[in-house]
Amino acid sequence: MAVSVWSLGNPELGGWGLWLSPRRQPLFAWHGPTQRLRALVSLAGVALLMALWLLWLLQSSPGGAPMPQPTLTILIWHWPFTYPPPELPSNTCTSYGVARCHLSTNRSLLATADAVVFHHRELRDGWIRLPLAERPRGQPWVWASMESPSNSHGVSDFRGIFNWVLSYRRDSDIFVPYGRLEPREGPAPPLPPKDRVAAWVVSNFRERQRRVQLYRQLAPHLQVDVFGRANRRPLCASCLLPTVSRYRFYLSFENSQHRDYITEKLWRNALAAGAVPVVLGPPRATYEAFVPPDAFVHVDDFGSARELAAFLTGMNESSYRRYFAWRDRLRVRLVEDWRERFCAICARYPHLPRSQVYQDLQGWFQS
Numbered sequence: 081m082a083v084s085v086w087s088l089g090n091p092e093l094g095g096w097g098l099w100l101s102p103r104r105q106p107l108f109a110w111h112g113p114t115q116r117l118r119a120l121v122s123l124a125g126v127a128l129l130m131a132l133w134l135l136w137l138l139q140s141s142p143g144g145a146p147m148p149q150p151t152l153t154i155l156i157w158h159w160p161f162t163y164p165p166p167e168l169p170s171n172t173c174t175s176y177g178v179a180r181c182h183l184s185t186n187r188s189l190l191a192t193a194d195a196v197v198f199h200h201r202e203l204r205d206g207w208i209r210l211p212l213a214e215r216p217r218g219q220p221w222v223w224a225s226m227e228s229p230s231n232s233h234g235v236s237d238f239r240g241i242f243n244w245v246l247s248y249r250r251d252s253d254i255f256v257p258y259g260r261l262e263p264r265e266g267p268a269p270p271l272p273p274k275d276r277v278a279a280w281v282v283s284n285f286r287e288r289q290r291r292v293q294l295y296r297q298l299a300p301h302l303q304v305d306v307f308g309r310a311n312r313r314p315l316c317a318s319c320l321l322p323t324v325s326r327y328r329f330y331l332s333f334e335n336s337q338h339r340d341y342i343t344e345k346l347w348r349n350a351l352a353a354g355a356v357p358v359v360l361g362p363p364r365a366t367y368e369a370f371v372p373p374d375a376f377v378h379v380d381d382f383g384s385a386r387e388l389a390a391f392l393t394g395m396n397e398s399s400y401r402r403y404f405a406w407r408d409r410l411r412v413r414l415v416e417d418w419r420e421r422f423c424a425i426c427a428r429y430p431h432l433p434r435s436q437v438y439q440d441l442q443g444w445f446q447s
């Protein structure tokens with residue numbers, strides 16, 4: 081993880097390593113007994129000061145905490161979209177590589193939890209209310225949402241309450257993308273055979289959405305098969321990947337265009353399915369922060385829908401194959417389970433700013 085790599089290279093701690101190195105010259109030269117005593121006393125004083133400073137450094141510097149961590153209790157006030165919540169056995173987070181992290185939905189733990197998480201949807205819909213009167217002093221509260229600002233009404237109700245944000249935004253306190261590429265061990269599976277052009281799965285179809293406008297412009301020039309509830313051709317969960325994998329392209333069109341808002345439409349529906357994503361969302365530079373620049377087609381690279389369609393239909397086999405070059409060394413890792421997202425709070429916990437408060441959560445989220 082980037083943060084822990086940084087802490088290993090922390091120049092302040094590195095400096096300490098040098099200071100304490102036995103090859104350094106002695107601090108004092110020895111003379112008579114009085115001087116020796118005085119020197120010893122000063123040495124002890126210096127050692128004490130150094131120890132105190134070291135302790136302070138370790139506690140205050142982000143990432144500079146090699147001391148053993150106690151088990152953290154993260155209270156999830158309401159499990160996102162789900163009641164009753166899933167079982168949360170004690171090894172829930174260790175299975176995601178996070179140690180000493182206890183997720184719980186037991187509200188009796190409010191008084192003692194190390195952090196409490198509130199998911200926006202249930203707050204907004206009035207399914208839950210914030211237990212403001214019972215909030216222990218200084219307890220960090222986390223606002224969690226994986227939806228874009230366009231689909232998150234009522235954020236402005238929460239001013240000066242939350243300390244940390246868990247979201248897909250890279251500048252979140254707890255950043256949880258919908259997926260990522262990680263190193264592949266062993267050879268990539270062969271690319272699925274392709275006998276169709278472009279697929280799109282859409283359930284929420286509104287004329288004012290940019291993706292719908294673009295689809296309307298593309299459709300006369302490109303063979304697009306539309307699946308999903310919007311077209312009364314729903315795909316079952318296990319049917320999606322085998323269906324999409326027969327297509328050369330998948331329209332990874334986000335429902336709204338916002339900073340860092342890149343969802344499973346890229347990660348699962350296109351990359352994991354083995355189709356080339358044609359993306360509509362944040363700018364190309366954002367996508368390039370997540371995947372190689374030649375792994376996707378960005379609609380902004382074209383002057384018109386017609387040009388985009390001509391580029392896709394005219395692409396020869398060798399150009400097409402190049403979009404999959406990343407598969408030789410990388411594979412898709414989907415991050416879809418809320419348990420994994422919440423365990424990330426523990427991983428980040430030692431580095432999170434304790435005294436921060438989102439006075440203007442809405443302003444931050446819209447920016």
Ligand SMILES: *[C@@H]1O[C@H](CO)[C@@H](O)[C@H](O)[C@H]1NC(C)=O
Nearest residue numbers: 184185186187188189190192
């Ligand atoms: C919730 O936590 C309290 C306090 O630790 C405990 O007494 C109670 O049994 C727990 N409830 C459940 C359902 O686990």
Ligand SMILES: *[C@@H]1O[C@H](CO)[C@@H](O)[C@H](O)[C@H]1NC(C)=O
Nearest residue numbers: 391394395396397398399400
């Ligand atoms: C495929 O298309 C690319 C880009 O237009 C072109 O440079 C390349 O020569 C073509 N390859 C073949 C085998 O036609």
